[in-house]
Amino acid sequence: xxxxxxxxxxxxxxxxxxxxxxxxxxxxxxxxxxxxxxxxxxxxxxxxxxxxxxxxxxxxxxxxxxxxxxxxxxxxxxxxxxxxxxxxxxxxxxxxxxxxxxxxxxxxxxxxxxxxxxxxxxxxxxxxxxxxxxxxxxxxxxxxxxxxxxxxxxxxxxxx
Amino acid sequence: xxxxxxxxxxxxxxxxxxxxxxxxxxxxxxxxxxxxxxxxxxxxxxxxxxxxxxxxxxxxxxxxxxxxxxxxxxxxxxxxxxxxxxxxxxxxxxxxxxxxxxxxxx
Numbered sequence: 001x002x003x004x005x006x007x008x009x010x011x012x013x014x015x016x017x018x019x020x021x022x023x024x025x026x027x028x029x030x031x032x033x034x035x036x037x038x039x040x041x042x043x044x045x046x047x048x049x050x051x052x053x054x055x056x057x058x059x060x061x062x063x064x065x066x067x068x069x070x071x072x073x074x075x076x077x078x079x080x081x082x083x084x085x086x087x088x089x090x091x092x093x094x095x096x097x098x099x100x101x102x103x104x105x106x107x108x109x110x111x112x113x114x115x116x117x118x119x120x121x122x123x124x125x126x127x128x129x130x131x132x133x134x135x136x137x138x139x140x141x142x143x144x145x146x147x148x149x150x151x152x153x154x155x156x157x158x159x160x
Numbered sequence: 161x162x163x164x165x166x167x168x169x170x171x172x173x174x175x176x177x178x179x180x181x182x183x184x185x186x187x188x189x190x191x192x193x194x195x196x197x198x199x200x201x202x203x204x205x206x207x208x209x210x211x212x213x214x215x216x217x218x219x220x221x222x223x224x225x226x227x228x229x230x231x232x233x234x235x236x237x238x239x240x241x242x243x244x245x246x247x248x249x250x251x252x253x254x255x256x257x258x259x260x261x262x263x264x265x266x
Contacts, residue, residue, distance in 0.1 A: 006162045010170045017174055021181030021194050033193045040200055047167075047211040048220060052203070052228045059232055064196065064239050071243045072189060075250040089183030097176035104172060110165035114211055118218045125222055125229075133226055140233045147237035151244035 005046060013039030026072045034065040051122050167208035175201035188249075188256045192242050199235045203228045 016039055019032035037060040044053030104110065129137055174197060181194025210224030250256055 003162050006166065014170070014173055014177065017177045017197050020197065021177050021185070021190065026187065026189060029190055029193065033196070036197065037200070040204060043167075043170075043204055044207055047207050049207045049210065049225050049228075052207060052225050052232070055229060055232055056200075056203075059236050060196070060200075064236060067239060067243055068189060068193060071246055074247055075189070075256050086184050090180060093176055093180035093183050096179055097172065100172040100175065101169065104165060104168045107165075110168065111163045112212055113161045113163055115214045116218075117211070117214055117220050120220055120222055120225075124219070125225060128222060128226055129229070133230075136230060140230055144233065144237055147240050151240045154241070154244040154248050 002046070009039055009042050009046065013043065027069070030065060030068050030072060033068065034061050037061050037065070048117065048120065051120075051125050164208055164212045168205055171201045171205040171208070174198075174204065186257050186259055188246050188258060191258070192239065192246070196235060196239065199231060203231055206231075 013036055016032045016036035020029050020036055023029040023032060037056060041053045041056045041061075044050075044056060178194040178197035178201060181197065182191050185191055185194070206224045206228050210221045213221045215221060246256060249261070253261065255261065
């Protein structure tokens with residue numbers, strides 16, 4: 001576990017996430033969103049979880065970011081409407097971050113260093129998905145189909 | 161050395177950034193992106209837990225990684241439906257600003 005790599009990836013990811021949540025221009029925010037997911041995927045690779053890291057890259061950078069860019073282009077009429085600043089929102093967000101940090105720091109036994117592990121192959125995850133988790137997998141497939149049909153129905157032009 | 165607590169702190173900061181985005185921004189697309197950031201902060205802590213809890217055979221606990229896989233799938237479905245609703249809303253109202261969509265507000 002490389003400390004320098006951890007620090008670099010953490011700064012990279014958090015800066016990109018902050019840019020995605022705060023930038024005024026939607027296109028720049030969407031780009032920072034994709035960059036934040038590159039950082040998250042490298043966290044997953046650093047933790048030895050290649051399968052979910054690759055799934056994150058394929059699904060988020062390959063599909064979700066492109067979908068968001070398409071939506072931005074489809075809904076491009078209102079730009080630059082800036083109205084005030086919501087101070088109560090930032091107070092609530094800071095309070096929630098404080099509560100999270102407090103509970104993390106208060107927990108015992110978190111100061112453990114990563115033990116040495118054997119590499120986890122995709123074959124093992126696939127076997128778990130096909131045996132222990134086969135019913136959840138089927139349900140997720142059904143959910144994806146329903147979401148696909150639902151999205152199509154929602155954006156279909158109404159016939160008059 | 162990097163401990164489990166460091167990963168959890170990074171995950172907490174990421175979650176707080178996403179939460180602040182949901183609370184502060186008025187654009188629906190930005191709100192959806194911030195929601196995704198919050199979901200993936202949870203994913204990061206799950207993967208960290210899986211790495212730091214090792215089974216007797218010397219493997220990481222990959223049940224957490226299967227769980228992350230399911231979360232990613234459900235989040236992708238959520239994004240597809242959310243963006244479809246957004247496009248339908250824009251067709252009907254010509255806006256993506258939450259302040260202009262407040263009919264249900266009491």
